[in-house]
Amino acid sequence: MRRLKIYDDQDFPAYLPKLNNLYDDLFADGKGFRSALVQKVSKPLGLSDQLVLLLCQTIEFIHNASLLHDDLIDRSHLRRNKPAAWTKYTPEYAVLAGDYLLARVMVNLSSHGNVKLIQLTAQAISDLLEGEWIQDSLVRDFDISVEQLDRVHNLKTGSLFKWCLRGPFVAAELYDTEIHSLLDECGTILGLLFQRSDDLLDFDVRNYENKAVLGDLKSGYLNSFGVFLTRDLAPDVRQSAFRAQSLGELKSIITEAHFDSRLAAFDRMNVSLIELYEHQLERLRNLLPTQAKPIVDELLPLSKPLYWRKK
Amino acid sequence: MTLDSNVTTPRSFKTLSRRDDEFTSYLDGSFSSAQVALPVRSLNVGTATEQVTFEILEASAVEAPSFLKVAEALVRPTSLIFSAGPMLTVLSRAGAREINWLVAIASFIGVLAFQVATNLFNDYGDHMKGQDRVRPQGGSRAIQKGWVRARTVKQSALGLTGFAALCGVPAIIHSPVLIAAGLALLFTLEFAFQRLRLKARGWAEGLAFLLTGPLLTTGYIYAVTGRAELADATLGCAFGAIALLYFHSANFENIMIDSQAGARTWATRAGFDASKTFYQVVALACLVISAVHVIASERDPRLLSATFAQAVLLYAASQRVARLKSPLSSDLQGLRNSAIQLSWLTTLVMIPNYIWMSVA
Numbered sequence: 001m002r003r004l005k006i007y008d009d010q011d012f013p014a015y016l017p018k019l020n021n022l023y024d025d026l027f028a029d030g031k032g033f034r035s036a037l038v039q040k041v042s043k044p045l046g047l048s049d050q051l052v053l054l055l056c057q058t059i060e061f062i063h064n065a066s067l068l069h070d071d072l073i074d075r076s077h078l079r080r081n082k083p084a085a086w087t088k089y090t091p092e093y094a095v096l097a098g099d100y101l102l103a104r105v106m107v108n109l110s111s112h113g114n115v116k117l118i119q120l121t122a123q124a125i126s127d128l129l130e131g132e133w134i135q136d137s138l139v140r141d142f143d144i145s146v147e148q149l150d151r152v153h154n155l156k157t158g159s160l161f162k163w164c165l166r167g168p169f170v171a172a173e174l175y176d177t178e179i180h181s182l183l184d185e186c187g188t189i190l191g192l193l194f195q196r197s198d199d200l201l202d203f204d205v206r207n208y209e210n211k212a213v214l215g216d217l218k219s220g221y222l223n224s225f226g227v228f229l230t231r232d233l234a235p236d237v238r239q240s241a242f243r244a245q246s247l248g249e250l251k252s253i254i255t256e257a258h259f260d261s262r263l264a265a266f267d268r269m270n271v272s273l274i275e276l277y278e279h280q281l282e283r284l285r286n287l288l289p290t291q292a293k294p295i296v297d298e299l300l301p302l303s304k305p306l307y308w309r310k311k
Numbered sequence: 312m313t314l315d316s317n318v319t320t321p322r323s324f325k326t327l328s329r330r331d332d333e334f335t336s337y338l339d340g341s342f343s344s345a346q347v348a349l350p351v352r353s354l355n356v357g358t359a360t361e362q363v364t365f366e367i368l369e370a371s372a373v374e375a376p377s378f379l380k381v382a383e384a385l386v387r388p389t390s391l392i393f394s395a396g397p398m399l400t401v402l403s404r405a406g407a408r409e410i411n412w413l414v415a416i417a418s419f420i421g422v423l424a425f426q427v428a429t430n431l432f433n434d435y436g437d438h439m440k441g442q443d444r445v446r447p448q449g450g451s452r453a454i455q456k457g458w459v460r461a462r463t464v465k466q467s468a469l470g471l472t473g474f475a476a477l478c479g480v481p482a483i484i485h486s487p488v489l490i491a492a493g494l495a496l497l498f499t500l501e502f503a504f505q506r507l508r509l510k511a512r513g514w515a516e517g518l519a520f521l522l523t524g525p526l527l528t529t530g531y532i533y534a535v536t537g538r539a540e541l542a543d544a545t546l547g548c549a550f551g552a553i554a555l556l557y558f559h560s561a562n563f564e565n566i567m568i569d570s571q572a573g574a575r576t577w578a579t580r581a582g583f584d585a586s587k588t589f590y591q592v593v594a595l596a597c598l599v600i601s602a603v604h605v606i607a608s609e610r611d612p613r614l615l616s617a618t619f620a621q622a623v624l625l626y627a628a629s630q631r632v633a634r635l636k637s638p639l640s641s642d643l644q645g646l647r648n649s650a651i652q653l654s655w656l657t658t659l660v661m662i663p664n665y666i667w668m669s670v671a
Binding site: 134137138141142143144145148149151152177178181182184185272275276279280283 | 355
């Protein structure tokens with residue numbers, strides 16, 4: 001998949017101090033997974049290069065705006081192994097730069113003129129913010145369930161994946177309700193798989209990018225694997241586990257065997273989710289117009305590497 | 312979206328739309344006797360374009376608990392206190408009134424059977440309409456987990472309704488005027504079928520207050536003794552307020568899902584913060600009504616022990632609500648159990664006091 005240059009220097013006013021430097025840092029090492037997803041859906045629909053760029057820019061701007069805000073909310077000092085924007089610049093600049101990206105999204109989309117696309121995008125941003133809001137209110141809640149966390153992740157992570165799948169269809173002015181329901185469903189599943197896989201990184205599982213370990217737990221946030229790992233433990237063991245300062249300490253508290261068996265069960269649950277994703281895509285294939293059917297072949301191979309984090 | 316983590320073989324899914332002929336038979340479990348269809352995903356719930364994805368399993372592959380556990384999940388025995396508590400308590404304060412024990416026992420069993428039937432109809436109705444398929448904590452979950460087929464639940468509910476009606480016969484022979492009370496009791500079924508959409512219009516709480524409160528206590532004691540007093544009604548109000556607390560707690564637990572689905576409950580109308588305040592107001596109302604019943608109607612300070620016991624439990628529950636920070640907070644889940652405990656506590660403290668008072 002061709003890697004698009006998401007923005008030019010002319011996209012942001014040069015007279016605003018630090019803004020372009022902040023964005024250069026922010027966008028430099030992003031994987032661009034969401035814009036790649038947009039391209040996979042856009043190509044078979046025959047969207048123009050200009051429109052595909054607009055869609056990719058939209059999703060990457062929203063995603064990166066959320067990262068700017070997220071890092072500040074979580075007080076995360078690192079983003080992609082570099083100082084987070086709020087530490088390198090200032091918290092005020094980080095907030096404003098995030099807001100500015102969201103504003104640019106609306107300026108760009110309204111210039112394009114598809115009201116339904118603006119509506120879909122505004123809804124995605126709204127869902128994302130709802131998810132952020134609720135997630136922040138769950139800090140130090142160690143009795144949360146996986147189902148409850150799924151609801152947060154559906155808003156926070158799933159909203160952008162859903163947009164990636166539906167946005168190109170709306171841009172192509174294809175509004176079939178049944179197709180959009182299925183795209184929504186597939187986006188939800190991809191979002192959950194991505195989030196659960198990301199949650200595993202915090203426990204150093206398939207952590208090929210060497211991300212910081214146990215950050216969520218130490219900051220008082222029990223992620224989906226954390227819930228899965230600790231929910232059947234005796235209360236005193238659970239309390240000790242929540243206070244663990246390193247993965248080694250955690251494993252010594254809950255035992256390595258327990259960790260491995262819960263990981264295997266977590267993986268099985270998500271393999272089932274992958275099977276559900278594949279089932280829904282086959283249904284989508286039956287509904288799509290002939291020229292759009294290759295979208296299914298583009299989307300089918302995504303779920304496994306997304307969850308298993310194959311290099 | 313938590314699929315069972317114990318299954319290792321590839322899964323078989325089938326998606327049906329409400330327009331498909333087989334839709335209802337898969338949903339109510341009548342499509343096959345050898346297989347079960349577990350709804351794993353429901354889209355566009357409540358609309359003509361609703362679609363449900365089922366996981367198809369051999370019936371023998373479902374890991375159901377024992378029959379007793381399944382029955383317990385469906386019957387929800389602890390919640391029967393909402394009808395048993397008011398009836399037993401008002402009976403214990405009958406004092407010198409002459410009690411028709413046949414009517415007392417038959418009506419008591421009949422009302423309990425009717426509450427169980429309502430629970431079952433509710434499980435069936437919410438499953439078929441989709442509400443329990445999108446609410447992860449909705450209903451008993453016995454149908455969604457494949458422990459029992461929806462059709463069986465409906466048939467059991469119908470059987471129990473018939474049994475409850477039979478139990479009501481002695482009361483109606485004794486006092487024909489109670490046909491009106493029987494008809495009022497049928498309103499309970501509105502909770503399951505929602506033909507009048509009272510739940511969606513935010514009337515469920517008011518209906519619950521009346522049906523498990525003053526209407527139940529006065530109707531029951533009238534059937535049993537041929538006479539009802541003002542204090543029977545105020546006692547009913549005390550229990551009705553607890554039922555109101557239960558319904559608000561249940562709606563509050565589901566505030567986010569109901570809000571996203573566009574359902575209008577008192578909780579979704581008020582919002583998260585006002586729902587917390589409303590909980591405290593209803594909790595306070597429980598105490599005030601209980602105190603008014605004791606001081607103004609009964610004029611006996613011994614019964615204040617019930618009010619004090621309620622105050623202790625409600626203080627703890629109110630503190631828990633005050634701590635809530637999120638509609639998904641784990642403290643919010645199971646909040647309704649406090650109201651069940653309150654109803655048990657009120658019953659268990661008041662009955663010995665009434666017996667003591669009548670003996671003295």
